[in-house]
Amino acid sequence: MPVTEKIAAITDKIVKRSSASRRRYLDRIEKARENTPRRARLGCANLAHGFAACGPSDKAMLREGAAANLAIVTAYNDMLSAHQPFERFPEIIRAAAREAGATAQVAGGVPAMCDGVTQGEAGMELSMFSRDVIALSAAVALSHQMFDAAVYLGVCDKIVPGLIIGALSFGHLPAVFIPAGPMTSGLANDEKSKIRQLHAEGKVGRAALLEAEAQSYHGPGTCTFYGTANSNQMLMEIMGLHLPGSTFVNPNTALRDEITRAATKRALAIAATGNEYTPIGQVVDEKTVVNGVVGLLATGGSTNHTIHLIAMAAAAGIHLTWEDMAELSAIIPLLTRIYPNGKADVNHFHAAGGMGLLIRELLGAGLLHQDVKTVWGTGLDGYLVEPQLREEGLAWNAAVKVSGDRAILRGCDEPFDRTGGIAVLDGDIGRAVIKSSAVPKDRHVIEAPARVFHSQEELQKAFKAGELAGDVVAVVRFQGPKANGMPELHKLMPPLGVLQDRGHRVALVTDGRMSGASGKVPAAIHVTPEAADGGAIAKICNGDTIRLDAVAGRLEVLVDAAEWASRSAATADLSGNDHGVGRELFMPFRSQVNRADEGATIFRVN
Structure with missing residues (x-):
C-alpha cells in the first residue's frame, strides 16, 4: 500500500531540503566503490600484514584475493549484559563465512559504556560523546581497506547510532547489523x-x-524495558538493517545462533563481490529515515533518538529536523504499551506479535514506505515474517496477523493514542521534547512555580531536606552538551515521582537528557539553546510560573514580557566538570558540539 499523502509530503520535504548534501554523499560512496576487493591493490607488505595471523585456509583465500572478506566491528565487553553475548559471535561468523566460501575478520572493537552503570556518576558526562568516539573507532577499524562488507555487533544507547555513523562513512560497503537480543x-x-x-x-x-x-x-542480554537500547534494535529492523524478526530473540539460544549465521551469509551475498550489491549508503535514504521516525513514534520509543536520528541521518547527507518529527508525531498512532509506557517488557511485546505485526499494521495504514532497500533483499513488505527453527534448519514463516495481547500491541484501527509517543515543545524558554506516551493524560498540561537547580544532586538534597513540597516545575539546567556532555538525569525521577504520588502537580524542565526510561513525570528535556550556550532557560528564577503544555506543544514562562526581556542569563561554575574519570580528554568535544536539535554531534552534514 502506498504511503498517505501526509507521509509522502513530509518525506518529499526532507528530500528537497537534503538534495545537495545527499547528492554529494552518494557521489562520494560511488567513487569509493570497487567491483574487485580493494585489498588486491594493496602493496605486498600491506596485504601480508592483513592476513598474517589467519589460519592456512583463510590465509590462502585472502592471498588469492577473489573471495569476499567480511569485517566484524564489535562492541563486545563482558561487563555489560547487553554486549556480553557477542563474545561468541566472531567464531560463529567466521564459520558461517567459510561455509559460504569467504573469510571474516574482527576488524576492530568500539567502546560500549552503559548509562545504567554511570547514572548519577561523573562517567555519565562521557556518555553522549561516546557515540561520536564509536563512529571514529568504527572508521579506524575499516580504514585498513581489507573488507568487502561488514557486520556490526552493538546494542545499547550510543553504540548503535555511533556504529551507524561510522558505517555510513564507509557507505560503499554493505552492512548488516546483528543483535544479541534481550535478557529473559x-x-x-x-x-x-x-x-x-x-x-x-x-x-x-x-x-x-x-x-x-x-x-x-x-543475566545476559539487553535490559528488557523499552529504553534507548531496545529502541535502537527496533530501529535497525524497521530501517531494514536487521534480518526480519531477529531483533528480540533471546541470546545464547539455538535460534539466535542460526540468525547470526544467516545474517553473515546475507552480508556476503550483498557484498560487491556478489550479485546483490547493496551498500549501506543506499539503504539509509530519506524514506528509510522516515520509517525509523515512524517506528519510534508508533512504539513510544526513546527520546534519545530525537537526537540520534538527526545525527545518523546527517551521516548520510540527510537533513532531518525536530519539525519533521513533530509533523509525523501528529499523524502516527501509538500502537504499543511497553514499560515505561506500560507494564509489559520487550519479551512480552515480541510474544504478542512483535516487529512483524507492528510493521504489518503500519504498512497497511500507509504509514511506512514499503519501497525501500533492505539487507534482506526485499522491500519492507519482506519483513512480515519471523524466523523459526525446524528440523531442516532455519526458516522464515509469515508473522502473526492478530495481536496475542491487545494490552501490549494493537492495530492502527484501535491504537492506544491517535498521535505518537513523542512531542516537540516550543516557547520562550526554548525548544524541547517530551515523551508524552509515558505520562498520564491528566498530566499533559502542568502549570506551577519553578524551583531552579544546577545539578540533580542539588535537587536530591532539597528533597531529602523537605524543601520540595507542593506543586513545582523543577528546572535543572547547565546539563547540555556544551556544559557537561549532556548526561542522563534519571536520579531525578524517584524524588519527583514521590512528589507527584503525594498529589502535587510536578514537571521537569532541563537541557539535559532523560532518555527512553523517562517515566510518569512530565519532562521537557533537551531544551535548546542550552543554558551554557546562552539559552533562555538560564533566565528562569525561583518562583516563576512555568507552563508545560504537551497538548498544544508549548513550553513557556509566565512572566511579564518586559521583565523577561530585561533579565540577564544566570551563569554557573562548570570547572568541576573539566577533570576526572577522563573528562579532560573530552573538552575538545564540548567546544565543537552542536545543539541537541542538530544531533549534539561534533560531525556536520557536508
Missing part, C-alpha cells in the same frame, strides 16, 4: 519502580534496593 524477563518493571521510590523516601534500605535491581538486571 525478571522482576516486573512496575515493582522495580515502586522499590526505587520507597528507597527515595527512606522506607527501604540499600540491600532491598540492590536485590530488586539484581532481580531486574539478572
